[in-house]
Amino acid sequence: xxxxxxxxxxxxxxxxxxxxxxxxxxxxxxxxxxxxxxxxxxxxxxxxxxxxxxxxxxxxxxxxxxxxxxxxxxxxxxxxxxxxxxxxxxxxxxxxxxxxxxxxxxxxx
Numbered sequence: 001x002x003x004x005x006x007x008x009x010x011x012x013x014x015x016x017x018x019x020x021x022x023x024x025x026x027x028x029x030x031x032x033x034x035x036x037x038x039x040x041x042x043x044x045x046x047x048x049x050x051x052x053x054x055x056x057x058x059x060x061x062x063x064x065x066x067x068x069x070x071x072x073x074x075x076x077x078x079x080x081x082x083x084x085x086x087x088x089x090x091x092x093x094x095x096x097x098x099x100x101x102x103x104x105x106x107x108x109x
Contacts, residue, residue: 002041002048006073009042009051010064018057026103028053041109044074048109049087056103062093063104074106084108 003009014027021029027039039053051060063073074087085108088094094102 002043004043005067006042006044006063007067009040010060010067013040014057014060024057026054026056027051030054044087045076047085049106050109052105052107055105059089059093059097059102059104062096063089066090066093079107 003012017027018024025031028035028037033054035052035054037053038050039055040051042049042051066073073090073093075090076085076087078084079086087104087106088102089097089104097103
């Protein structure tokens with residue numbers, strides 16, 4: 001299922017999952033290791049985006065706090081490999097992350 005926007009994705013998919021797994025720091029429940037498996041999909045600025053399951057809750061929750069107030073929490077850019085597009089937290093949101101790392105894996109689908 002592709003959610004119509006980020007807030008719908010968070011409210012219907014991510015937040016219930018976090019409630020079921022309150023001690024997890026990432027969507028897949030692991031603490032380390034990369035994965036390319038999709039946890040879910042949403043639309044943003046006319047494009048469909050895939051959230052990988054190794055994404056951490058912290059950046060998603062920061063983004064939600066802005067999106068719920070009508071703001072855009074994301075900036076779109078090329079991936080490190082240059083083979084696609086990704087979403088990252090916008091300026092000051094990225095600086096608010098306690099971990100100091102991105103841990104947000106959202107890619108164009």
